[in-house]
Amino acid sequence: MTKVLITGACGFIGSHLVEYFSKKKINVIAYDKYNSKGDHGWLENNKNIGNTKIILGDINDFTLTNKLVKETDYIIHLAALISIPYSYFSPGSYIKTNIEGTYNILESARLNRKRVIITSTSEVYGTGLKFPMNEKHPIFAQSPYAASKIAADNLALSYYNSFNLPVKIIRPFNAFGPRQSNRAIIPSVITQLLSKKKYIKVGNTHPRRDWTYVTDLCSAYYSFYKSNRGYGKVFNVGTGKHYSITNMIDISQNICKTRKKIIKENKRKRPIKSEINKLQCDTKLFKKEIGWSQKVNFKRGLILTVDWLKKNSDSKKSSIYQI
Numbered sequence: 001m002t003k004v005l006i007t008g009a010c011g012f013i014g015s016h017l018v019e020y021f022s023k024k025k026i027n028v029i030a031y032d033k034y035n036s037k038g039d040h041g042w043l044e045n046n047k048n049i050g051n052t053k054i055i056l057g058d059i060n061d062f063t064l065t066n067k068l069v070k071e072t073d074y075i076i077h078l079a080a081l082i083s084i085p086y087s088y089f090s091p092g093s094y095i096k097t098n099i100e101g102t103y104n105i106l107e108s109a110r111l112n113r114k115r116v117i118i119t120s121t122s123e124v125y126g127t128g129l130k131f132p133m134n135e136k137h138p139i140f141a142q143s144p145y146a147a148s149k150i151a152a153d154n155l156a157l158s159y160y161n162s163f164n165l166p167v168k169i170i171r172p173f174n175a176f177g178p179r180q181s182n183r184a185i186i187p188s189v190i191t192q193l194l195s196k197k198k199y200i201k202v203g204n205t206h207p208r209r210d211w212t213y214v215t216d217l218c219s220a221y222y223s224f225y226k227s228n229r230g231y232g233k234v235f236n237v238g239t240g241k242h243y244s245i246t247n248m249i250d251i252s253q254n255i256c257k258t259r260k261k262i263i264k265e266n267k268r269k270r271p272i273k274s275e276i277n278k279l280q281c282d283t284k285l286f287k288k289e290i291g292w293s294q295k296v297n298f299k300r301g302l303i304l305t306v307d308w309l310k311k312n313s314d315s316k317k318s319s320i321y322q323i
């Protein structure tokens with residue numbers, strides 16, 4: 001039976017992916033970062049993950065990573081540091097985890113001849129120049145996070161070209177849904193809307209994003225995993241639709257049946273040259289070569305996210321940052 005190693009498995013997207021693959025009766029090893037509490041993040045006491053084995057360690061540890069890769073048939077790599085504001089504060093840690101960590105995955109896969117999916121991000125394109133944005137759109141690093149993901153993607157492509165490693169790259173545009181960190185703009189806004197405060201605080205409201213609901217993204221990973229095509233290539237995954245932060249707040253206010261004052265705070269804004277004004281995915285290549293389509297539209301996804309946050313949010317945790 002095929003065993004799949006999912007890295008970053010206790011995080012937002014990773015935990016949904018472990019559930020999705022478990023439902024498909026795929027044998028999963030979930031790999032995430034050790035913490036002193038030894039807790040399993042979103043996989044802790046999770047009843048929807050069958051007999052998934054959870055391993056806590058660090059993708060920066062080559063010996064452990066290589067051992068786990070050796071034990072599996074396929075690696076889906078999501079582990080990364082993802083906060084853009086934190087990448088301004090500690091860029092070196094992004095080089096370690098996002099570049100060297102990906103190197104450890106690729107090198108282990110090369111040594112053990114395993115297949116790999118690497119997770120990129122639409123942030124690598126920088127502000128969109130031509131819409132919708134296809135895989136040929138220029139790459140432009142506007143944050144240390146984006147730079148680290150560009151390096152990791154290129155390392156992966158070099159492993160395909162140099163060693164014929166069966167590696168392919170999924171490049172999701174923004175994801176959202178239950179379990180996303182309150183550092184991200186959608187949970188941050190909804191948590192504030194659900195709180196008792198009469199206002200919400202945000203950064204820039206003009207940026208436009210192409211948001212995919214998390215279970216749709218999981219089905220894209222599954223189609224990518226099942227397909228024998230696409231090695232040595234990058235595939236964008238998104239919906240092709242785009243909404244400004246203002247649009248998103250407006251829809252969320254309607255869902256929460258509230259109308260709060262919007263306060264823009266400078267400390268929540270990215271530095272001007274680092275802000276990405278618009279991202280809109282060209283969905284053609286992934287649809288044509290792999291086959292996938294969006295099921296949960298943006299409003300429905302926001303309704304599901306509001307429902308989840310009503311049961312699970314801690315309004316004190318509403319973050320000052322925007323991703």
Ligand SMILES: NC(=O)c1ccc[n+]([C@@H]2O[C@H](COP(=O)([O-])OP(=O)(O)OC[C@H]3O[C@@H](n4cnc5c(N)ncnc54)[C@H](O)[C@@H]3O)[C@@H](O)[C@H]2O)c1
Nearest residue numbers: 008010011012013032033058059078079080121172174175
């Ligand atoms: N959330 C989005 O909108 C989005 C969009 C595009 C791409 N991505 C990519 O998707 C992936 C998952 O993102 P997410 O939103 O679920 O973030 P997340 O922070 O919820 O998950 C990342 C996981 O990686 C783990 N991790 C970090 N460093 C590690 C290490 N050294 N060793 C082992 N595990 C480590 C974290 O503990 C965490 O559980 C990332 O690669 C990210 O760049 C996310």
